[in-house]
Amino acid sequence: MxxxxxxxxxxxxxxxxxxxxxxxxxxxxxxxxxxxxxxxxxxxxxxxxxxxxxxxxxxxxxxxxxxxxxxxxxxxxxxxxxxxxxxxxxxxxxxxxxxxxxxxxxxxxxxxxxxxxxxxxxxxxxxxxxxxxxxxxxxxxxxxxxxxxxxxxxxxxxxxxxxxxxxxxxxxxxxxxxxxxxxxxxxxxxxxxxxxxxxxxxxxxxLFDHIEDTTADGVKVRAYCPVGRSDEGKFALELTIKSLDIFTKYFSTPYPLPKLDMVAVPEFAAGAMENFGLIVYRDNEMLYSDSKSTARRKHRMSIVVAHEVAHHWFGNLATMEWWTHLWLNEGFATWVSYMATDNLFPEWNIWTNFLRETTGGLSLDALEQLHPVEVEVHHVHGVEQVFDDIGYRKGLAIIRMLQGYLGDDIFQVRKFTF
Ligand SMILES: [Zn+2]
Missing domain, CATH: 2.60.40.1730 (tricorn interacting facor f3 domain)
Structure with a gap:
């Protein structure tokens, strides 16, 4: 050797x-x-x-x-x-x-x-x-x-x-x-x-200021914001607490850690990252101002926050064996973020946005060089390429179809009795 x-x-x-x-x-x-x-x-x-x-x-x-x-x-x-x-x-x-x-x-x-x-x-x-x-x-x-x-x-x-x-x-x-x-x-x-x-x-x-609150199950949730801007963390804090409550019930599995923090940082490559117990957001994805931010920003934030919180169950607790199955991780987190947002704000009819969401996946899917949702990753240098609209948006569309085909009760396995 x-x-x-x-x-x-x-x-x-x-x-x-x-x-x-x-x-x-x-x-x-x-x-x-x-x-x-x-x-x-x-x-x-x-x-x-x-x-x-x-x-x-x-x-x-x-x-x-x-x-x-x-x-x-x-x-x-x-x-x-x-x-x-x-x-x-x-x-x-x-x-x-x-x-x-x-x-x-x-x-x-x-x-x-x-x-x-x-x-x-x-x-x-x-x-x-x-x-x-x-x-x-x-x-x-x-x-x-x-x-x-x-x-x-x-x-x-x-x-x-x-x-x-x-x-x-x-x-x-x-x-x-x-x-x-x-x-x-x-x-x-x-x-x-x-x-x-x-x-x-x-x-x-x-250097941060922070605000905090606690879920019904006693999980401490804190939002770390740039100094002097903690008011702008209130909406993300509220969304995180409500999402934790929704997912705890939906998955019939408690959130596994004593705390969930979130932090807004000025320079970040993605929108957010679901690190176990500390979600990192690019600051404009986490901060919301009642007087300055748009309704579109509010919709986007709900989806992103619910997506990152949802990853604490699939992704963080249950994890893909290898990056080939990333689409399951991201497709599910995206699908369930719509479910949670629809539950929290039924007046938004957020599922109508789902069609717009899948457009990015359809455009990529139309190219000659398309790849399947499940991508063989042969070397670490190819890993980053699987984080694209096929994994997130086509993944979301497939999971939405599966849920529609099976029906809610069967899809949410715990409601299904053998
Ligand atoms: Zn994700």
Whole structure:
């Protein structure tokens, strides 16, 4: 065996499977905008191997050590970082045996300006432009922040610790359990997540005002807005609470986390992202002003907020095995967002908008180079291309047809009695 066998692979080899990540990130938001970190990954070695192969992209790996449950330590003789394939291969002279162990890695990187992975954006504080940090990991960019098994099916729990400037708000998937101050830097400890995919991990560090409320089931919901604009977060907060109540009843499954935060950031590649427990919105998708915003904006916000909240059930709790089935994730979230909006605002007749919504899918579907809703993804470089109107809008149309064909009671399986 040699490391050439890992060139151009579509998927990571499965001779090591992660179950837990203990991730400590240290952010430097001064002009250099760099970060360093350590990650300790609980692994199950399922086949004897001289290699551990995981994802990393644009990271420097400084040190790695594998420790077995019997406390035997293995230091790799070579660490090969391949930025083309976005993998790091740890080569061991001795063979790692089947069993449990802990892989520790020290690494560092630079906050990029490409709106993916861990990236830098800016906010204005009393007329001065300052740096803040945000993440966007879907589909395959968690690997730009920390070395990991970055595939949706390889779920694990995450315990996240952040070092950040003490004057800023730090947000992640879970509530904060402890904080320590050392000069101008605070170390923030977050509660451990439940089992989830790497693409749903999130970290945001910035300056915000927030408002909050609680659902009927006791889930704390907070809306983080730019300083001085928290009034504009009220409509999104209200929509999120109502959507959580609707979906909890519709799916007969409670929302699984103690909190759901949302945050409006100034620079974001998509409209919003359903990170588990912390939805990140481009600011104009989350902020609403009664005096300035249009009725069309109100309709759009209802659809987007319900879509992101709905992903917490399918997508986040139940996840596609691989990106080939992304259309199910996005098609369902879009379909159910119409259902929720129709329930909340029946006077809007929102399903009439559905026809306009599907037009984008029809136009793409008319091209000679069309692809089916279910797309083979052979390499990570092709992943981004499946996030198009075929997946979202044709996916929505197919699910709407299926629901119409089967009828509500059968489609909503729990109402169906065998
Ligand atoms: Zn979505």
């Amino acid at each position: 040699n490391i050439e066998q890992f060139k151009g692979l579509a998927r990571l080899p499965k001779f090591a499977i992660p179950s837990h990540y203990d991730l400590h990130l240290k952010l430097d938001l001064s002009a250099a905008c760099t970060f360093s970190g350590t990650v300790k990954i609980n692994l199950s070695i399922t086949e004897k191997t001289n290699f551990l192969v995981l994802n990393a992209n644009q990271l420097q790996v400084h040190q790695a050590l594998f420790t077995t449950s019997g406390n035997q330590q293995y230091c790799p003789s070579d660490v090969v970082v391949d930025d083309d394939d976005e993998v790091v291969v740890l080569v061991f002279d001795e063979t790692l045996c089947v069993g449990e162990g802990l892989l520790g890695i020290e690494f560092s990187g630079k906050l990029n300006e490409h709106l993916k992975g861990l990236y830098r954006c800016t906010y204005v504080d009393e007329g001065v432009k300052k740096n803040m940090a945000d993440t966007q990991f879907e589909a395959a960019d968690a690997r730009r922040c920390f070395p990991c098994w970055d595939e949706p099916a390889l779920k694990a729990t995450f315990k996240i610790t952040l070092d950040a400037p003490s004057e800023l708000t730090t947000l992640s998937n879970m509530p904060i359990i402890d904080e320590k101050l050392d000069g101008n830097i605070k170390t923030v400890y977050f509660e451990e997540t439940q089992v989830m995919s790497t693409y749903l991990v999130v970290v945001v560090v910035g």
